[in-house]
Amino acid sequence: MPQSFDAVFVGAGHNTLAAALHMAAKGWKVGLFEQAGVAGGAVKTGEYTLPGFRHDWAAMNLSLFAGSPFFKQYGAELGQYGVEFVPVTRPFASVFPDGRWCGVTTDLAETTARIASLSARDGETWGRLVAGFGNEAPHLFGLLGSPMKFRALAYFMLKTLRAKGIGGTLDMGRFLMQTPRQWLEQTFESTEVRAMLGAWGMHLDFAPDVAGGALFPYLEGMAGQAFGMALGKGGADTIIKALVAAIQARGGVVECNAPVARILRDAGRATGIELADGRRIDAKRAVIAGIAPSALPRLTGATTSAFDAAMTGFTHAPGTMMIHLALDGLPDWKAGEELKRFAYVHLAPSLDQMARTYQQAKAGLLPDEPILVVGQPTSQDPSRAPDGRHVLWLQVRMAPGTIKGDAASKIAATDWTAAAEPFAERALDILDRYAPGIRARILGRRIVPPTELEADNPNLVGGDQVCGSHHLSQHFLFRPTRGHADGGTPVKDLHLTGAAVWPGAGTGAGSGYLLARKLAGK
Numbered sequence: 001m002p003q004s005f006d007a008v009f010v011g012a013g014h015n016t017l018a019a020a021l022h023m024a025a026k027g028w029k030v031g032l033f034e035q036a037g038v039a040g041g042a043v044k045t046g047e048y049t050l051p052g053f054r055h056d057w058a059a060m061n062l063s064l065f066a067g068s069p070f071f072k073q074y075g076a077e078l079g080q081y082g083v084e085f086v087p088v089t090r091p092f093a094s095v096f097p098d099g100r101w102c103g104v105t106t107d108l109a110e111t112t113a114r115i116a117s118l119s120a121r122d123g124e125t126w127g128r129l130v131a132g133f134g135n136e137a138p139h140l141f142g143l144l145g146s147p148m149k150f151r152a153l154a155y156f157m158l159k160t161l162r163a164k165g166i167g168g169t170l171d172m173g174r175f176l177m178q179t180p181r182q183w184l185e186q187t188f189e190s191t192e193v194r195a196m197l198g199a200w201g202m203h204l205d206f207a208p209d210v211a212g213g214a215l216f217p218y219l220e221g222m223a224g225q226a227f228g229m230a231l232g233k234g235g236a237d238t239i240i241k242a243l244v245a246a247i248q249a250r251g252g253v254v255e256c257n258a259p260v261a262r263i264l265r266d267a268g269r270a271t272g273i274e275l276a277d278g279r280r281i282d283a284k285r286a287v288i289a290g291i292a293p294s295a296l297p298r299l300t301g302a303t304t305s306a307f308d309a310a311m312t313g314f315t316h317a318p319g320t321m322m323i324h325l326a327l328d329g330l331p332d333w334k335a336g337e338e339l340k341r342f343a344y345v346h347l348a349p350s351l352d353q354m355a356r357t358y359q360q361a362k363a364g365l366l367p368d369e370p371i372l373v374v375g376q377p378t379s380q381d382p383s384r385a386p387d388g389r390h391v392l393w394l395q396v397r398m399a400p401g402t403i404k405g406d407a408a409s410k411i412a413a414t415d416w417t418a419a420a421e422p423f424a425e426r427a428l429d430i431l432d433r434y435a436p437g438i439r440a441r442i443l444g445r446r447i448v449p450p451t452e453l454e455a456d457n458p459n460l461v462g463g464d465q466v467c468g469s470h471h472l473s474q475h476f477l478f479r480p481t482r483g484h485a486d487g488g489t490p491v492k493d494l495h496l497t498g499a500a501v502w503p504g505a506g507t508g509a510g511s512g513y514l515l516a517r518k519l520a521g522k
Contacts, residue, residue: 002272002279002280002281002282003031003253003279003281003282004029004281004282004283004284005028005029005030005031005253005281005282005283005284006023006028006029006030006283006284006285006286007020007023007028007029007030007031007283007285007286007287007288007519008030008031008032008033008272008273008281008282008283008286008287008288009030009031009032009033009287009288009289009290010033010260010263010273010287010288010289010290010291010299011032011033011034011035011041011289011290011291011459011498012032012033012034012039012040012041012244012254012256012290013039013040013041013042013043013290013459013498014040014041014043014065014239014240014243014507014509014512015290015497015498015499015509015510015511015512015513016032016288016290016497016498016512017032017039017240017243017244017247017254017509017512018070018074018243018509018512018513018516019288019497019512019513019515019516020032020247020252020254020516021074021077021243021246021247021250021252022070022073022074022512022513022516022517022520023516023519023520024247024250024251024252025074025250026516026520026521027520028285028520029251029252030247030252030253031252031253031254031255031281032247032252032253032254032255033255033258033259033260033273033275033281034254034255034256034257034258035257035258035259035260035458036256036257036456036457037256037257038237038240038256039240039243039244039254039256040237040240041290041457041459042057042058042059042457042459042460042465043056043057043058043059043236043237043239043240043507044056044057044058044236044237044240045057045232045234045235045236045237048324048446048448049324049325049326049391049443049444049445049446050326050443050444052385052386052389053326053384053385053386053389053391053443053444054234054235054383054384054385054391055235055324055384055391055393055446056232056235056236056237056375056377056393057322057448057456058320058322058453058457058460058465059236059465059507060231060236060375060377060393061229061230061231061343061344061507062085062230062231062232062236062239062507063091063223063227063228063229063230063507064506064507064508065230065239065507065508065509066085066230067227067230067508068508068509068510068513069145069513070508070509070510070512070513071509074246077246078239078242078243078246079242080246081241081242081245081246081249082238082241082242082245083232083238083239083241083242084232084233084234084238085230085231085232085233085238086230086231086232086233086380086381087228087229087230088228088229088230088231088343088380089105089106089107089228090103090104090105090106090228090341090342090343091104091105091106091224091228091229091342091343091344092104092196092200092220092224092229092342092343092344092345092346093196093339093342093344093345093346094192094195094196094199094345094346094347094348094349095333095334095335095339095345095346095347095434096192096195096335096349097349097433099334099335100118100192100335101333101335101336101338101339102114102115102118102190102192102193102196103196103338103339103342104196104221104224104225105225105228106224106225106226106227106228108127108130108225111126111225112126112127115190115193118190118192118193119188119189119190119193121189122188122189122190122193125187125188129187129218129221129222130222130225130226133222133225133226136172137222139160139163139164139172140172140215140219142156142159142160143156144503144510145503145510147485147486147502147514147518148476148477148479148485148486148502149485149486153477157169160172175214175215175218176212176214176215177211177212177472178211178212178213178214179206179208179209179210179211179212179213179214180197180198180201180206180207180208180209180210180213180214180216180217180351181194181198181208181209181351181355182214183214183217183218184197184198184208184214184217184351191350191351194351195348195349195350195351195354196346197217197218197220197221198217198348198351198354199217199346199348199354199371199373200216200217200220200221201213201216201217201354202348202354202358202371202397202398203216203373203397203466204216204466204470204504204505205317205318205466205469205470205471206470206471207354207355207358207359208351208352208354208355208358209355210471211471211472212470212471212472212475229343229344231343231377231380231381233381233383234381234383234384235384236507239507258275258276258277259275259276260273260274260275260276260299261273261274261275261276261299262274262299262300262301263287263289263299263300263491263494264280265300265301265491265494268491268492269491269492269493269494270283270286270287270300270491270492270493270494271283271287271493272287273287283493285493285519286493286494286495286519287493287494287495288487288495288496288497288515289494289495289496289497290459290496290497290498290512291458291459291496291498292314292316292458292459292461292467292468292498292500293310293311293312293314293468293480293481293496293500294311294312294314294461295458295459296311296489296496297311297312300489300491300494303489303490303491304490307481307484307489307490310480310481310482310484311480311481314468314474314480314481314500315468315469315471315474316401316461316462316464316467316468316469317398317464317465317466317468317469317470318358318361318362318397318398318399318400318401318462318463318464319361319398319399319400319401319450319453319460319462319463319464319465320395320396320397320398320399320450320453320463320464320465321370321395321396321399321420321423321424321427321447321448321449321450321463322393322394322395322396322447322448322453323392323394323396323424323427323428323445323446323447323448324391324392324393324394324445324446324448325391325392325394325442325444325445326385326389326390326391326442326443326444326445327389327390327391327392327441327442327443328388328389328390328441328443329388329389329390329441330376330378330379330390330392331374331376331392331431331434331435331438331441332435332436332437332438333345333434333435334434334435334436335434340376340379341379342376342379343375343376343377343379343380344373344374344375344376345373345374345376346371346372346373346374347371347372347373347374347430347431347434348371348372353369353371354371356369357369357370357371357397357398358398360398360407361398361399361400362398362400363400363404364400364402364403364404364405365400365403365404365405365406365407366399366400366403366405366406366407366408366411366419366423366426367398367399367407368406368407368408369430370396370397370398370399370423370426370427370430371396371397371398372394372395372396372397372427372430372431373394373395373397374392374393374394374431375392375393375394375395376390376392376393377391377393378390378391389443394427394431395465396423396424396427399423399449399450399463400450400462401450401451401454401461401462401463401464402462403415403416403419408426410422411423411426416449416450416451416452417451419449420447420449421447423449424447449463450462450463450464451463453465459498459499459500465505466499466504466505467498467499467500467505468480468499468500468504468505470504470505475502475504476502477502479500479501479502479503479504480496480500480501484496485501485502486501486502486514486515486518487501487511487514487515487518495515495519497511497512497515498511498512499511501515502514
């Protein structure tokens with residue numbers, strides 16, 4: 001007799017887990033089936049270098065989750081199962097080759113003084129932006145949290161028009177279409193301030209000259225100033241362990257090492273799944289797939305030609321290499337000891353370099369000067385390492401999923417098995433320029449190239465940690481494709497969720513929560 005659930009989930013990433021918890025709270029019997037050995041997808045933590053050193057595999061910043069509507073509703077319940085955050089008052093900084101640095105802290109006077117040391121005018125501009133953020137935030141967060149349906153958008157636009165008027169609404173629309181470079185150059189005169197904020201665009205596939213990317217440097221800057229950052233106590237997997245426990249406490253099932261072979265259909269509707277081991281799992285009301293769009297046709301078979309073409313043609317961002325380091329101490333930053341107190345330090349010296357790095361990776365080349373995101377979680381949460389020791393979390397952006405060559409003409413290998421080590425050494429050379437002697441501090445390391453990220457989690461196609469480009473043609477109403485931004489598919493009772501579905505990447509559980517509310521009620 002097959003197992004039977006009201007809703008069956010393919011995958012147990014944080015979006016499917018959030019959806020399952022909401023639906024279980026509404027009385028649905030839920031079952032989640034995950035191909036990996038642990039739940040969480042890209043949000044997981046493990047001892048990847050040495051015993052006692054806990055590293056976040058991919059996602060580290062949990063600010064979106066901690067501030068999400070989902071957590072507002074279920075935070076108390078998740079707290080019963082151990083979820084805990086570490087508040088960060090020094091969220092990010094950037095260092096530059098000449099020894100200067102710029103950073104954002106929750107102390108407005110401190111941030112403003114640091115920016116003013118680079119440009120007095122920019123210090124004044126920062127103050128004006130912060131003062132105006134309270135008026136802008138409801139409109140921007142309202143858009144990012146709104147279902148991408150015409151009725152919902154019409155309601156949002158009406159509210160915005162009433163609040164901002166025609167001119168203000170048009171100005172907001174123009175801002176939403178700008179490139180990061182356009183907004184940053186129109187707003188700030190210091191190249192360092194521009195670079196500090198522009199580095200955030202690279203996290204979501206928005207290189208400096210990509211339309212639609214201005215929003216993210218602005219939001220990260222303002223949110224960092226207003227709220228700081230949230231890390232998971234002991235690791236990002238604190239949210240995953242609590243979600244799994246809460247679902248199980250409500251009678252749900254979360255089964256790992258259970259890859260799904262196909263989605264079952266009958267008379268035009270999804271009826272369940274078949275696992276790789278041959279077991280059939282029945283779904284009475286819904287099958288929800290937390291997978292990359294390109295994997296959906298393989299599991300479902302043909303649906304409609306337009307939808308299937310959109311799924312197989314879904315565009316992914318360039319990949320990322322992760323380097324996990326166990327250290328005997330934090331990096332000795334040449335720019336100053338203060339940098340040890342920041343959660344993130346970006347090594348992204350200019351908008352021009354970011355643009356060049358992005359284009360090289362898009363062309364299949366190993367960038368000659370990749371961008372580094374240096375995470376220092378143990379500066380905020382010492383529980384992640386033995387006493388006096390530290391972990392370093394390095395994102396190497398960008399990295400091509402398929403290597404066609406090397407922009408520096410020094411690495412001959414075109415497969416990641418051979419190219420991972422020399423490319424990681426290139427990244428460590430860059431880090432050593434900013435933090436001399438870093439190699440002498442390394443006790444253990446783990447290099448994770450894009451191919452291993454994808455092998456571990458097939459949603460990270462080519463090592464794309466955001467599961468799909470967020471460029472305008474694949475965002476808002478078009479994520480993952482026109483007419484399906486709510487996760488619906490041409491197959492009745494089959495739904496798609498995850499970072500590939502509006503509102504996209506990040507740890508905010510937005511797509512899972514929006515879908516669950518649509519199916520099970522608010």
